[in-house]
Amino acid sequence: MKKVLLLLIIVIAVSCKNEAKKDSKKEVIVTSKKENFPDELGKVFDTHGGIKAWRNAQVLSFNKGKEVHTSDLHSRKIVINTPKYSLGFDGKEVWLDEDVKGTYKGNPVFYYNLYFYFYAMPFVLADDGITYEKTDNLIFEGTNYPGYKISYASDKGTSPDDNYIIYYNPKTYQMEWLAYTVTFRSKSPSEKYKYIRYNKWENVNGIILPKEITWYKEDENKKLSATTKVVEFSLPLISQGKLADSFFEKPVK
Template sequence: MKKLVYVVLFLTFLACKEQVKPVEKQEEQKEETVVLNDFPEELRKVFDAHGGLNIWEKQRTLVFDLPKPDARETHTVDLISRKDKITTTNFSIGFDGQHVWLLDMDKSYNGDAVFYHNLMFYFYAMPFVLADDGINYGATEDLKFEGVSYPGIRISYDNDVGASSKDEYYLHYHPETFQMQWLGYTVTYRSGEVSDNVKWIRYADWMDINGIVLPKSITWHNYEGKTIKEEKSTVTFENVELSTQKKGATFYQKPEEAAYVTKE
């Protein structure tokens, strides 16, 4: 009789143990899934057309080169902390999480490091940077170009979000594929005043990096309001890398010879 009781207890223990395992597995899967309920349905489809937020959110480090006549720039960004670093043969710019620094021993850099340090990252990492916190989504009229009407989403920011919270963006996507096609944006960084001058970039050249669809090049166009005109200039991106690994603890820190810079 005792043996029978032990057998029953043992089988009961195994049954309970087997029932617990699926619950733990479901919890792990739930933690790895990005919640998309706060985004407009159309924006969710745009994210999906570019590989999906679930894959993007697993990436930690983005690297890309910008070939320029004077010096090739290598941009490195921590996608979680948003620390960044730009290196060239002549100068380096970095953001350590709190402050922007500039290493420019021969005084060859004549731009605004605070404005520039993450500028190209935001243009390059579209549409995924539009999933950041502090963003508001609204409606905007279609953008028409060469006989096609591209639906759009208006993006604005909460106060004190980023360096220019009064900036606005207009993402326009293909009506059938939902792939991003155009980005309109205003610049309020230096004035601090709301602007109605919307500049336009065409996104029509893409590449697949680890399942994420990112630009191979982007092209600024001349414009009159929302009337898009001829091409103005193109920026290409080379040697693109996406990694789930982060850089070492000192990678984004200010070098001893560098100096912190403030908004001009």
């Protein structure tokens, strides 16, 4: 409860300071050469609010159903609060706190930052330790979406062999698709990609963040079709206010 109240204070403060902004077209600017990503991705980041605004933000929060995900964008500490359990990463280890033992059925180490990565697209693809490689276009319903493959240094994260491919609209530079591999369990590289279409976006204090994403499946002819897996995000918050380290620690009982 204490963590929820602390986050609520930040939400109220930000809401008072920043009134909701309507989506508007942005002039694409050239990314600074100090940043270590291709200029085309720089234009994608600019379309979504700009890498400078993302670097200046401290806290990101969103709801996925009954789950409240809150992240420190610099330390990457995370807490997921639900009515029956909480889990998170305190900077050193992943923890799980359940009202009734056995309530949570998943793997906390795999899950704690999974939706943070999906939600913080495309900006997480500007993290340190990333290698960029131009890929073939993704073709869907007659549109060619240019793409970049993202791979990680061996010392980054719990699954450094995971790869991502971001595909963007060639006219607007808005992110449209994400392809990704899952190597958490196998611990070995994979060429089998899963696909997410970023259907809807919303303006959150000047940063364009996803509102809805849909998984697609690929058949033997490389044709993509929508699945029934759709995730909606709500109550978004991005703030320059910093949370105390204790917010991300396992509750003491």
